[in-house]
Amino acid sequence: MQLTRRRAVAFVAAAATTLALGACGNAEAGTSGGSGGGTDVTLMLNWYPYGEHAPFYYGLEKGIFAKHGINLTIKPGQGSTKTAQAVGANQVDFGWADTPAVLSNIGKGVKIKSVGVFLQTTPSAVQVFADSGINTVADLKGRTIAVSAGDAPTTTFPIFLQKAGLQPTDVKQQNLDAAGKIAAVISGRVDGLIGFAHDQGPTIAAKSGKQMRYFRYSDVGLNFYSNGLIAADSTISSKADLVKQMVAATSESFAAAEKDPQAAVDAMAGKDPQMPKKEVLLDQWQQTIKVLHTKSTEGQAPGADSDADWDATIQVLSSAGLLGAAKDRSAYYDNSFQPTGK
Numbered sequence: 001m002q003l004t005r006r007r008a009v010a011f012v013a014a015a016a017t018t019l020a021l022g023a024c025g026n027a028e029a030g031t032s033g034g035s036g037g038g039t040d041v042t043l044m045l046n047w048y049p050y051g052e053h054a055p056f057y058y059g060l061e062k063g064i065f066a067k068h069g070i071n072l073t074i075k076p077g078q079g080s081t082k083t084a085q086a087v088g089a090n091q092v093d094f095g096w097a098d099t100p101a102v103l104s105n106i107g108k109g110v111k112i113k114s115v116g117v118f119l120q121t122t123p124s125a126v127q128v129f130a131d132s133g134i135n136t137v138a139d140l141k142g143r144t145i146a147v148s149a150g151d152a153p154t155t156t157f158p159i160f161l162q163k164a165g166l167q168p169t170d171v172k173q174q175n176l177d178a179a180g181k182i183a184a185v186i187s188g189r190v191d192g193l194i195g196f197a198h199d200q201g202p203t204i205a206a207k208s209g210k211q212m213r214y215f216r217y218s219d220v221g222l223n224f225y226s227n228g229l230i231a232a233d234s235t236i237s238s239k240a241d242l243v244k245q246m247v248a249a250t251s252e253s254f255a256a257a258e259k260d261p262q263a264a265v266d267a268m269a270g271k272d273p274q275m276p277k278k279e280v281l282l283d284q285w286q287q288t289i290k291v292l293h294t295k296s297t298e299g300q301a302p303g304a305d306s307d308a309d310w311d312a313t314i315q316v317l318s319s320a321g322l323l324g325a326a327k328d329r330s331a332y333y334d335n336s337f338q339p340t341g342k
Helices: 016-025 051-061 080-088 099-107 157-163 178-187 200-208 233-238 240-259 261-266 278-289 307-319
Strands: 039-044 070-075 094-098 112-117 124-129 144-147 172-175 192-196 212-216 227-232
Touching (some): 039 240, 051 070, 051 240, 051 261, 051 278, 080 099, 080 227, 099 112, 099 227, 099 307, 112 233, 112 240, 124 178, 178 192, 178 200, 192 200, 200 212, 200 278, 233 240, 240 261, 261 278
Parallel strands (some): 144 192
Antiparallel strands (some): 094 227, 124 192, 124 212
16 A cells, blocks of 8 residues: 555644654554564554554454464554565565555566455545535546545546546546645545545544545446555565465454454554554444455455456556556466465
8 A cells, every 4th residue: 555545644633744754753663563482573564553454463462373373573664665665675574565556666676576465356435525415426527636646546546537437637636645635625625535445534534523425446347456465575485484374374364353343453452652543443444344355256265366356457557557567467476375265
């Protein structure tokens, strides 16, 4: 997941400079991990912990990672690109990052691969207040939507509009950072924003006390892979057993968190000072559950990917200009570590 569309809950009232300084100054403060036996493993998230990350903390609390021989330490990130680069430089063992950013960095020479995408239906959506008078995608015509230039939801927005029967010029775009987008929606300076439905939407609803409406890209047939596990090529080649253990533990943790959302969110308590409130975390995780599978992977273990979905993702991102010369899926994804079960 990229920096421009990640959680801004702690920063809505802050200026951009304050946001940047806060991000840099608190990264290590959010580090969470176990101290048990097994192999020491570091995982860097795409951003500060929010509801989507509940399974990792729940897996730690329930001993799932320990059962798979992993003593996991979780570190906050500052955007999927930085996470991808940190993994490629072997600064951390694994990363949790947005697939478009991962593929883009691979195209730029970063030696990483996806080892399993868990958010398989894109959470990209246009998000508006339910009482905004925007009841259908057609009602977006003539409206102003906050975007973050360069990220995947913004870059694929024209494809979404065309699939929904609108022209890209029908909707005005205002470029803002993550905090600015949320603040602009709450203040009424824009009619909505583009982002992840499991991220900004619950945050805005909690801060404003108003319900949100989502126009999801997947509802008009536009889908591409989102967040998942990545590892350095060197880790994959030299520590294949560890990669398989990490994928299996993550998959089991996601399945457990899906069965008990409240307990999963409770496991995050006190882990990071910039974490949203518990009710927001719960809403975020429940929204995340909705995007864990596609029709191709329904009923399979979390993180079990489909070759057809990978090919479709590459095609969409290539047509949107997010990739250079598109490569075969094997250049981006190693399917040797697929989790089993349901």
